[in-house]
Amino acid sequence: QKEVEQNSGPLSVPEGAIASLNCTYSDRGSQSFFWYRQYSGKSPELIMFIYSNGDKEDGRFTAQLNKASQYVSLLIRDSQPSDSATYLCAFFDRGSTLGRLYFGRGTQLTVWP
Amino acid sequence: NAGVMQNPRHLVRRRGQEARLRCSPMKGHSHVYWYRQLPEEGLKFMVYLQKENIIDESGMPKERFSAEFPKEGPSILRIQQVVRGDSAAYFCASSLGQGGAEQYFGPGTRLTVT
Numbered sequence: 001q002k003e004v005e006q007n008s009g010p011l012s013v014p015e016g017a018i019a020s021l022n023c024t025y026s027d028r029g030s031q032s033f034f035w036y037r038q039y040s041g042k043s044p045e046l047i048m049f050i051y052s053n054g055d056k057e058d059g060r061f062t063a064q065l066n067k068a069s070q071y072v073s074l075l076i077r078d079s080q081p082s083d084s085a086t087y088l089c090a091f092f093d094r095g096s097t098l099g100r101l102y103f104g105r106g107t108q109l110t111v112w113p
Numbered sequence: 114n115a116g117v118m119q120n121p122r123h124l125v126r127r128r129g130q131e132a133r134l135r136c137s138p139m140k141g142h143s144h145v146y147w148y149r150q151l152p153e154e155g156l157k158f159m160v161y162l163q164k165e166n167i168i169d170e171s172g173m174p175k176e177r178f179s180a181e182f183p184k185e186g187p188s189i190l191r192i193q194q195v196v197r198g199d200s201a202a203y204f205c206a207s208s209l210g211q212g213g214a215e216q217y218f219g220p221g222t223r224l225t226v227t
Contacts, residue, residue, distance in 0.1 A: 032213035043204055043218040044156065051213075088156065092213035098161060098169040099144060099211050105155040 002027045004104035006089050012110045019076040021107050023089030026070070031094040033065055033072045034101065038086045048074060079111040115140035117207050117219035118187075125225045132192040132199070134222045138207030145188045146206045146216060147180060156204065162188055163211075195226045 003026040013019045021035075032051050036044035050056045050063040050072065062075040072091075076083055086106040093102070118137040126132050138145050147159040158172040162182035173180065177195075182188040192199055202223050206216040 034215070036218075043221045046215055046217060049215055090156075094213055099146060099208065099213070099216075100158040100161055100169060100172065101146075101156075101216060102158070103148075103156040 002091075002093060002102045004089055004091060004102050006087075006104035006107045008105075008107065010108040010110060012112065013079050015079060015081060015111055015113050017079050017111075019079045019083065019109055019111070021074040021076075021087050021089075021109070023072045023074075023104055024070055025072070025089075025091050025102075027091070027093050027102075028067075028070065029093050032092040033063070034090040034092075035061075035063060035074045036088040036090065036103075037083075038088055038106065040085075044088055076109075079109075081111050081113050084110050117142075117205060117217055119205050119219035119222050121222060122220060123223045123225070125227060126195045127227055128196055129194050132195050132224055132226075134190040134192075134203050134205075134224070135187040136190070136205030136207075136219060137187045138205075139209075139217055142207035142209050142217075144208045144211055144214070145182050146208070147188075147190050148204045148206065148218075150202045150204065150221075152201070159190070168211075192224075195224075197226045200224055200226045 007022045035048040038044045048063045060077045064073045088106045089104040090101040148156045160180045161169040177193045204221045205219045208214040
């Protein structure tokens with residue numbers, strides 16, 4: 001059974017702070033990892049993907065992957081109220097050779113001004 | 114904007130009716146995925162299709178649900194004899210490649226069964 005666990009939240013940070021979202025996964029074969037942002041009543045929006053150990057930065061977002069610990073995180077620097085949303089972690093198992101993503105239940109982030 | 118398109122955006126059906134959801138992938142994408150999101154729950158994979166082929170339907174309920182992606186036209190998710198438990202948001206995603214390529218989601222279809 002492939003599972004994704006996210007820090008349950010909700011997470012609340014002040015504007016300008018760093019928000020840290022964490023995710024652990026059960027499958028050592030997992031190779032591709034994705035972070036999606038979902039505003040209430042909207043569809044998931046892909047904001048980051050990471051395939052290799054280490055850090056990947058894109059603007060205010062940094063994804064960190066540690067395959068040995070089966071851990072992936074998302075840091076949001078200089079958080080803005082517009083970052084308030086639910087963040088979904090997902091992974092793909094390359095060993096399956098198919099295409100499905102396994103999603104966590106999400107962490108709700110609130111950035112207060 | 115050549116994003117993933119889904120219609121209808123909202124669909125109301127009475128118990129026992131059929132629901133038909135449509136998805137057109139992003140331009141150039143030939144891989145389509147359907148996911149379901151129940152209230153207060155995460156996204157659950159349903160089916161993965163390429164043109165004229167079902168690649169993985171391991172997430173589809175065994176009865177009443179079917180999906181297709183014909184050579185021409187959109188992908189269709191069909192739910193026969195809907196029940197109240199089918200009420201959910203149904204999202205379609207598409208990708209350029211297979212096997213872990215980035216998936217981009219459409220706006221979803223909110224199905225309500227009365």
